[in-house]
Amino acid sequence: MTLSLTINGTRHDIAxxxxxxxVYVLRDELKLKxxxxxxxxxxxxxxxxxxxxxxxxxCVSPVEVFxxxxxxxxxxxxxxxxxxxxxxxxxxxxxxxxxxxxxxxVVAATALLSDTPAxxxxxxxEALTPHLCRCxxxxxxxxxxERACAS
Amino acid sequence: xxxxxxxxxxxxxxxxQDRLLIHTGKVDIGQRISTxxxxxxxxxxxxxxxxxxxxxxxxGHAPDEGITSGSNSIEQSGRxxxxxxxTLRARVLDIAVAQQGGEPANWVLExxxxxxxxxxxxxxxxxxxxxxxxxxxxDPDLPRHSPAxxxxxxxxxxxxxxxxxxxxLHDLDLPGMWHARRISPPHAKATLQEIDGSAIDKAEAxxxxxxxxxxxxxxxxxxxxxxxxxxxxxxxACTWDLGGGFPETDVFAHLAxxxxxxxxxxxxxPQKAPVPDALDAPDLSARFERPYQMHGALAPSAALAEWxxxxxxxxxxxxxxxxxxxxxxxxxELSTDKxxxxxxxxxxxxxxxxxxxxAFEAALIAIALPNTPILLKWSREDEHAWEPxxxxxxxxxxxxxxxxxxxxxxxxxxSDTHRGRPxxxxxxxxxxxxxxxRFRADAMAPYIAPPNMGKHAGMHRNxxxxxxxxxxxxxxxxxxxxxxxxxxxxxxxxxTNVFAIECTMDDLASQTGMDPIAFRQAHLTDPRASAxxxxxxxxxDNRGPRPDGTGRGIAYAQYKNAMTRVGxxxxxxxxxxxxVRLDHAIIVADSGRVIDPDGLTAQLxxxxxxxxxxxxxxxxxxxRDGITSRDWDSYPVIRFDNVPDIEVVLLDTFDNPSxxxxxxxxxxxxxxxxxxxxxxxxxxxxRMPFTADALKQAALAx
Ligand code: FES
Ligand code: FES
Numbered sequence: 109m110t111l112s113l114t115i116n117g118t119r120h121d122i123a124x125x126x127x128x129x130x131v132y133v134l135r136d137e138l139k140l141k142x143x144x145x146x147x148x149x150x151x152x153x154x155x156x157x158x159x160x161x162x163x164x165x166x167c168v169s170p171v172e173v174f175x176x177x178x179x180x181x182x183x184x185x186x187x188x189x190x191x192x193x194x195x196x197x198x199x200x201x202x203x204x205x206x207x208x209x210x211x212x213x214v215v216a217a218t219a220l221l222s223d224t225p226a227x228x229x230x231x232x233x234e235a236l237t238p239h240l241c242r243c244x245x246x247x248x249x250x251x252x253x254e255r256a257c258a259s
Numbered sequence: 260x261x262x263x264x265x266x267x268x269x270x271x272x273x274x275x276q277d278r279l280l281i282h283t284g285k286v287d288i289g290q291r292i293s294t295x296x297x298x299x300x301x302x303x304x305x306x307x308x309x310x311x312x313x314x315x316x317x318x319g320h321a322p323d324e325g326i327t328s329g330s331n332s333i334e335q336s337g338r339x340x341x342x343x344x345x346t347l348r349a350r351v352l353d354i355a356v357a358q359q360g361g362e363p364a365n366w367v368l369e370x371x372x373x374x375x376x377x378x379x380x381x382x383x384x385x386x387x388x389x390x391x392x393x394x395x396x397x398d399p400d401l402p403r404h405s406p407a408x409x410x411x412x413x414x415x416x417x418x419x420x421x422x423x424x425x426x427x428l429h430d431l432d433l434p435g436m437w438h439a440r441r442i443s444p445p446h447a448k449a450t451l452q453e454i455d456g457s458a459i460d461k462a463e464a465x466x467x468x469x470x471x472x473x474x475x476x477x478x479x480x481x482x483x484x485x486x487x488x489x490x491x492x493x494x495x496a497c498t499w500d501l502g503g504g505f506p507e508t509d510v511f512a513h514l515a516x517x518x519x520x521x522x523x524x525x526x527x528x529p530q531k532a533p534v535p536d537a538l539d540a541p542d543l544s545a546r547f548e549r550p551y552q553m554h555g556a557l558a559p560s561a562a563l564a565e566w567x568x569x570x571x572x573x574x575x576x577x578x579x580x581x582x583x584x585x586x587x588x589x590x591x592e593l594s595t596d597k598x599x600x601x602x603x604x605x606x607x608x609x610x611x612x613x614x615x616x617x618a619f620e621a622a623l624i625a626i627a628l629p630n631t632p633i634l635l636k637w638s639r640e641d642e643h644a645w646e647p648x649x650x651x652x653x654x655x656x657x658x659x660x661x662x663x664x665x666x667x668x669x670x671x672x673x674s675d676t677h678r679g680r681p682x683x684x685x686x687x688x689x690x691x692x693x694x695x696x697r698f699r700a701d702a703m704a705p706y707i708a709p710p711n712m713g714k715h716a717g718m719h720r721n722x723x724x725x726x727x728x729x730x731x732x733x734x735x736x737x738x739x740x741x742x743x744x745x746x747x748x749x750x751x752x753x754x755t756n757v758f759a760i761e762c763t764m765d766d767l768a769s770q771t772g773m774d775p776i777a778f779r780q781a782h783l784t785d786p787r788a789s790a791x792x793x794x795x796x797x798x799x800d801n802r803g804p805r806p807d808g809t810g811r812g813i814a815y816a817q818y819k820n821a822m823t824r825v826g827x828x829x830x831x832x833x834x835x836x837x838x839v840r841l842d843h844a845i846i847v848a849d850s851g852r853v854i855d856p857d858g859l860t861a862q863l864x865x866x867x868x869x870x871x872x873x874x875x876x877x878x879x880x881x882x883r884d885g886i887t888s889r890d891w892d893s894y895p896v897i898r899f900d901n902v903p904d905i906e907v908v909l910l911d912t913f914d915n916p917s918x919x920x921x922x923x924x925x926x927x928x929x930x931x932x933x934x935x936x937x938x939x940x941x942x943x944x945x946r947m948p949f950t951a952d953a954l955k956q957a958a959l960a961x
Contacts, residue, residue: 124484132484141430142423146557147639148487151891154557182423198421202857205865206288207420207427208557208606214421236899240891242557243607244868246902248861 111175115140116184126172131155133171134181142182142211146240153239156212157181163219165238182211190256191218197256198249205243212239217253226257261339265322268350268395271343272300273314274388279306280314281340284324285332286578286602287415288609291858292332294415296340298855303344303404304384305368308413316602318584318595326579326680328610328747333854333919345401351387358382414858428576428603429561431634436563439470439479439624439635440490443645444698446885447744448502450474451698458496462489469493470627473700477624479633490638504883506742511548511946514653514673519736520710527715527723527820529735538669538732541657543766547759548946551648551879553888554748555896558606559642560613564621565632571598571625575618576605579680583615586681586689587622590696609869609921610748611680613637613646616694623695643894644886645694648879649748650675651741652718654759663771665782667730670759672752673738674718676708679746694744705744710737715819718752721926724760725817726782742881749869750922753818757926758933758947761814765934766943775813775934787849787912788817788824794908795826795847802843805830809842810939814930816923823850823923825863829903831935837951837958839875839936841903846924848908851915860907863924867905870925872897874932876948 111122115138124133129148134140134157146154148167155167158180185191194217197203204210213236220227220235227235232253241249261284265271273280281300287293293313300311314321324335352363355373359380367374372381419425444451451474459469467480467489476497478489522529563574571593577583580600588595605614621635637645652674659667681692690696691706711717719735768778776796783789792815805811809832817824830843846863853859876895880888888894933944942957 128484132487135430136483139432140423141426141432144427144558145429145636146559147891149639149890151639152557186422195421199417202414202417202861204414204417204420205291205861206557206604206607207416207425210420211423214423233899233902240557240896240898242555242869242896243609244865245861246868246899247864247905250899250902 115179127170130166153212156215193256197252201252203248203252209241261335268343282314283336284322285327285336295855323581433632436632437479438483438486442476446505449499452498455496474698522735524733538657544657548653549755551651552877554612556606556608559637560617561636562618562621564625566625573600574603577614582682585683590690611746619693643889647679647746650745652755668728669732671734672718673736677717677751720751721753721756727784753926757816758929761930791826810935812931812934814927816927818923822918823920825923827927827931829931829935837954844905849910850920852917853911866924870928874929
């Protein structure tokens with residue numbers, strides 16, 4: 109049985125085994141390398157994607173779970189106006205150091221602002237708490253999200 | 260140092276088509292050295308960013324600048340690149356004058372051109388640079404050019420990072436490449452006895468290769484997920500000899516003078532001399548401790564290697580590609596020119612993590628599978644259990660006072676080595692420090708490091724208090740044969756030393772009834788230190804008194820007593836559940852001339868967050884079955900929900916040389932948090948991390 113996934117608006121027939129976690133399908137089969145692998149344990153947020161508008165960690169759930177759903181990865185974030193605003197704000201605030209956590213955070217911030225256009229700082233911090241950054245870019249990420257709301 | 264070994268302009272700057280390439284041996288690890296180098300050249304030569312590039316950092320090509328560490332990149336690579344650019348500027352102007360006349364003062368550099376003012380003569384700077392003799396020596400005495408307007412901050416790679424197109428080592432995807440995973444032993448004392456043959460057959464039936472050398476075991480195959488699954492099933496099929504179990508040593512009890520090689524430390528430098536007697540009847544005595552902690556990079560270590568049958572080509576996120584090349588070549592009995600290592604970014608690590616070990620392991624797998632690029636990734640568990648940790652440390656402080664002034668101060672640091680990088684040295688030190696060499700059939704014993712006698716190196720970094728105490732007694736106690744492999748992590752001993760000294764300063768201030776800032780000022784002689792604390796005080800006055808029920812702590816340190824000066828104030832709340840919440844922080848820093856203010860701010864903030872995580876959350880744990888802190892649940896770290904508002908103030912002292920700041924804020928951060936907890940609860944926390952459990956226990960012990 110082949111699966112089909114809609115990723116960033118394009119349908120893909122998937123050849124991977126249905127038990128393969130989504131992140132490996134994205135990175136290795138579809139060569140979408142923007143989604144990162146940090147733990148494979150749903151503990152760090154590096155692998156976040158959006159599924160039907162909600163943040164989902166892609167490193168554990170098998171790809172078959174996503175059959176027929178709309179998936180947005182970091183490569184498709186700029187397709188929405190909110191996503192563009194978030195990316196622009198991250199650039200203006202230089203909200204990254206090594207950048208390994210950044211795509212997950214951009215995805216999470218876009219999902220947050222799509223749901224809540226002007227979250228307060230507590231709501232933003234709560235939404236980002238599943239995401240780790242080991243370089244301490246947190247203050248800049250928080251400033252970037254504020255900037256994205258204001259623009 | 261970099262300039263002596265590489266004295267030519269072309270060692271650092273070369274024109275390449277329509278760009279000027281910067282050559283450096285320092286690598287980007289999230290500290291933005293490449294952005295700072297580009298800015299240095301931009302300021303000097305007024306080249307647009309599109310005309311500047313950084314050459315790949317590759318053995319045999321890049322200047323050998325040793326290890327990217329100790330916040331030395333700006334002082335070493337930065338100074339060399341700046342001097343090369345200043346020489347290039349002067350000589351290019353000479354050529355312009357010789358060709359087109361006028362005086363050097365008639366010419367300006369703008370937007371990639373050399374322009375004779377008042378005329379329409381404009382010559383491409385890159386073209387002129389191409390006319391310079393290749394052996395042009397750097398003139399290190401030329402003054403630095405200061406442009407009227409600094410170039411706009413423009414962090415290299417930021418656009419690619421936010422759009423998901425920045426290539427990390429983990430993202431490399433070469434034609435014919437195979438993925439690899441290792442199968443790790445349960446702990447460092449275990450050896451592989453046997454593998455159930457049917458598990459190997461099963462893996463091989465799926466196109467997976469099993470690579471074994473003694474107790475080093477790995478799997479490789481064309482599809483990553485298949486390899487991950489194979490590593491799991493093979494792990495279950497292994498029988499290990501547990502060697503009597505992993506030692507459950509009480510490390511803090513063991514960190515004591517009777518187990519140590521002891522050296523008095525004078526002016527930051529350990530001496531081979533008898534240790535002076537302890538202070539007689541001190542007014543204050545206390546011991547401060549830090550557990551083993553890990554670098555815990557967000558991406559587990561990885562490396563890519565390919566073996567052609569005669570040569571090894573390695574991509575690594577190591578911070579020291581030249582020493583690593585020697586260690587790998589020596590381990591494999593190859594000559595160094597048969598091994599080439601190129602740096603490719605990994606995720607920020609701030610010290611010696613598994614990068615070097617992974618590079619060697621990828622090479623071992625690649626040699627077993629010639630002509631196939633092998634991308635080895637450690638799993639999250641591998642990284643948590645096998646990276647070299649920052650050593651556990653204990654600092655005993657004793658002080659004597661007269662009339663509100665410290666008259667004698669003693670600090671004794673105890674820890675295992677902070678120096679586990681695979682640098683070459685006697686007894687094949689390089690190979691002995693690569694993890695896999697302990698497990699291969701021809702196993703090497705764990706390396707016992709000689710004491711590091713360098714100034715402010717290792718555990719004695721910042722052991723010497725910056726204050727003018729009439730009598731100081733400082734001792735380094737190197738304790739070895741402890742259970743874990745240890746190495747360099749951001750700041751080395753400075754974290755625990757500054758934690759100890761700055762908490763003691765607060766406790767001494769409170770004994771005399773003095774304000775903590777005033778007490779420190781009374782013991783400082785460096786005017787720049789006083790200026791930092793005055794600015795901190797002014798900012799705190801603007802903020803007003805701390806709200807009821809919260810605590811405020813401050814701390815001051817100058818990294819290595821020679822680099823960036825940092826004063827920090829932190830406001831905290833302690834919840835009913837004894838959780839420490841960080842409310843607000845102020846960081847005042849003096850790093851001399853500021854090159855990249857945004858990058859500097861990022862370093863200071865990043866150092867604060869990492870140190871807050873060490874202070875509040877992080878601790879490696881283990882039992883006789885091995886490491887028990889194997890993921891982000893069992894080894895918690897700070898998350899967004901406890902990130903305070905951080906105010907960073909840079910005192911740009913333009914006439915002073917630029918000094919590194921990547922490691923300046925962590926020490927004072929830990930101390931300021933401890934002092935704030937003390938202010939809020941009356942509890943003096945002397946062992947990191949200050950978790951809710953630790954606070955509750957301290958309260959019960961009152
Ligand atoms: S990689 Fe998925 S949460 Fe860490
Ligand atoms: S920027 Fe390095 S992990 Fe976040």
